Amino acid sequence: MVPVAADYDERITMRAWETLLSGETGDARFPVRSLIHDSWSRCATGGINAQQSEAPLNSGKDEIEYLTRANNDLLAAARRSFATIGRLLDGTGAMLVLANGEGMLIDAIGDKKTMHDGMDIHLAIGGKWTEDVVGTNGIGTALWTGEPVFVHAAEHFCAGIKSWTCAGSPIRDPYDGTIIGVVDLSGHPNIFRPHNTALVAAAAREIEKALADHQNAERTRLLEAFIASAPHYRRSDGLMIVDRRGRPIYCSNLPDAPDSPFHDQLLQGRGWRLQFPEADTFAALASALPQGMQACNISPLDLDGDLRGAALVFPSGRTSKRTYPSRPPHLGEAAAQIVGESEALLAAVDVACRVAQSKDVTSVLIEGETGVGKELFARLVHAGSRRTPTDPFIALNCGAITKELFGSELFGHVSGAFTGASREGKPGVFELANGGVLSLDEIGEMPLEIQPFLLRVLEERLVQRIGDSRSRPVDVRLIASTNRDLKQEVAAGRFRRDLYYRIGTVCIHVPPLRDRGDDWILLLDHFNRRIADRIGGALLDFSDPALEALQAYQWPGNVRELRNLVERLHVLSRGSPVEVADLPEEIASPLKPDMPAKIAEATAMPILSFEDAERQAVLGALKAEGGNLSRVAQRLGISRPTLYRKLDQFGIRRGFV
Structure with missing residues (x-):
């Protein structure tokens, strides 16, 4: 026996439907589910032909091509889910269909016999399945209610569809939550299972996730396209980037005052969009803008040769703020990962971009506190300086290596070079980075006795593995980074002066x-x-x-x-x-009155140097984590041995908090 909904009875449902059509019910409710009762009422008052046996169908070649082109994003987002589920439906008597926001079927997959039978009622690509044309059904009723629904057999409003069962779930646009489609599982009544609704709801969520991924990728690519062109754009200008549907995907420096022309359109919800002209031209776009938004420069944004959006630049009229050149387009994702528009950050990005494009600078020093994103700048330099897509980027954290293994990690070793050495030998990071970039993080932690060997490699461009007599040429750009003030380290005798000047040819200061x-x-x-x-x-x-x-x-x-x-x-x-x-x-909460006086005093001190800032960061982390050193190290993004060295360096006792 096929399980059906607990409140479904075939004979009672048919009798209720016949009573409704006879007009004898008055205001009484039918003995059916409220969902079906409400839908039948809409169909009856809307004049739907209850004896209808099929949905309207647009099957012409031109109409199908237009449907496919107009719903390309939805079809692409559903492709993976449909391919996975479709393979499992053969022989099950079920078919999976995809409809757009107007109820038009744009894809179908599943059991071949069922799909053939579906042609009889136009359950195929080009069929229109909204409630207002074919009555109660899984697709149209899901579109109306905005919720996952099932409509089983006699619950359909039209007589010719009562030999089918269907479960539909709406698909919402991740951008603004509007319903843009329905995924539906249909077949003859023997396929009905209570969990069919859960299946299509899960498929709808997968499609929404794929749509969100696509929209995020499109947003990134449009931003990169704008950065690559950026005609006459200044950071102080207002900027709006819209996708090909006219939806704002990025806004910057747009005034939010109540009397601003942007206020009603942008700040009252994400559903607002520009009305693009019919043709793929932006000549008429300015006139389509709301009043007060037309004083802008409009630039089309092309992706892979197709017009996919536009950049609207609203000149600020201010010229006092220094501007920086656009980030070169080939830096791509590496540039996009550095988020910010402040003067201090843009200055650092500008230096990094210029260093990346220079063939003469072989060593770069990146300075900044813990957690400011120094590695992102190292990757930015790498992205701009690589000659081929396969040029390596090798990173080594000097603060995470023991003193005994430093030489082996940097320069490598041959078989049997020391106790515990690899039997096959091992290349060091200089060899691994040959042809690319070597990033040495926390270089201030490098033992003093190793520093002359590093200086020699940088000067001679040759590396010699431990235990080997042969030198190997290396072509490596070194990017060193530190959260210490290396000038103070040099003055204190903890860092070699000649090495500091060698790696500090160009310094990039990443602001806190x-x-x-x-x-x-x-x-x-x-x-x-x-x-x-x-x-x-x-x-x-x-x-x-x-x-x-x-x-x-x-x-x-x-x-x-x-x-x-x-x-x-x-x-x-x-x-x-x-x-x-x-x-x-x-x-x-602000600092508590009962906080130890030494911490309150220390964290209130003005920052005079990188070392001061680092000390305050350690003190702040100690306070926040209640003195738990494991969590303090994790919070600061450093190893516990490095944390112990910093506590000793700054004279902070472990029981301070």
Whole structure:
């Protein structure tokens, strides 16, 4: 016996339908599910022919080609799910169909006999299955209610479809939540199972996830296309980038005052979009803009030779702020990962881009506090300097290597060079990075006795493995990074002066987050979207008090701390929006009066150097983690041995907190 819904009875349902058609019911409810009752009522009052046996069908070649072209994004997003499920449906008597937001079928896959039978009722590509033309059905009723539904056998409104069962689930646009399609499982009544609705709902969610991935990739590519051209664009200008559907996917420096022309359109919801002209030209786009938004420069954005969006630049009229050249387009993802528009950050990016394109600079020093994103700048230099896509990028954290293994890690060793050496020998990071970039992070942690050997390799461009008499040529660009003030390290005798001048040919200072103005809000949005996309969750919303607390915070852990906070909130926040109570104590509350006086005094001291900033970061992390050194090291992004050295360096006792 085929299981059906507990409140479904074939004879009672048919009798209710016949009573409805006879007009004898008055205002009484039919003995059917409320979903079916409401749908039947709409069909009856809408004049649907209850004896209809099929849906309208547009089967012409031109119509099908137009359907396919107009719904290309939805079809592409559904391709993987349909291929996976479709293979499993052969011989099951079921078919899976995809409809667009107008109820037009645009794809179908599944059991061949069932698909053939479906042609009898026009359950095929080109068929239109909205309630207003074919009555109660899984596709049309899902579009109407906006919820997953099933319609079984006699529950259909039209007589010719009562020999079918179907379950449909709406597909929503990740951009604004509007319904853009339906995925539906259909077949003869013997395929009905209560979990059919769950199956199509899961398929709809997979399609929505694929759509979100595509939209995020499209957004990144459009931003890169704009960065590559950026005609006469200044960072102080207002900027809106729209996709090919006229939806704003990026806005910057647009005024949000109530009397601003952008206020009603952009700030009242994400559903607003520009009305593009019919032809693929932007000559008429300016006139299509709302009043007050027409004083802009419009540039088309092409992807793979197709017009896919536009950049609208609203000149600010300000010229006092220094501007920097656009990031070269070939830097691609490496440039996109560095998020921010502050003067300090743009200056660092500008230096990195110029170094990347210079063949004369073989060594670069990147300075900045822990967590500011020094490795991103190292990768930016690598992206700009590589000659082929396969040029290596090798990173080594000097703070995570024991003193005994330093030489082996840098230069490699031959078989039997020392106790515990690999039997086959091992190349060092210089050989592994040959032809590319070697990034030495925390270079200030390198033992003093190893530094002359590093200097020799940099000078001679030759490396000799430990225990070997043969020298091997290497072509490597060295990018050293540090959170220490190496000038002070040189003065204290902990770092060789000649090595400092060799690696410091060009210095890139990456500013701390507290010196980057409003970049924190851009980073908050960046991490919010990236983490939501990765875990398949919704974007976090922040209350005004929570944003004020985040703005007032000094971010001793810098960008890494902000990223970790957003990840934590995605897991632990108690609802939407995020409130001050959801934030960590050190952000939500000011320093407590009973905090040890030495910490309060230390964390209130002005920052005079990198070492001061580093000391304050350590003290802040100790306070936040209650003295738990494992969590302090994790918070700062360093190893425990490195943390112990820093505690000794700054004279901080472990029982300080």
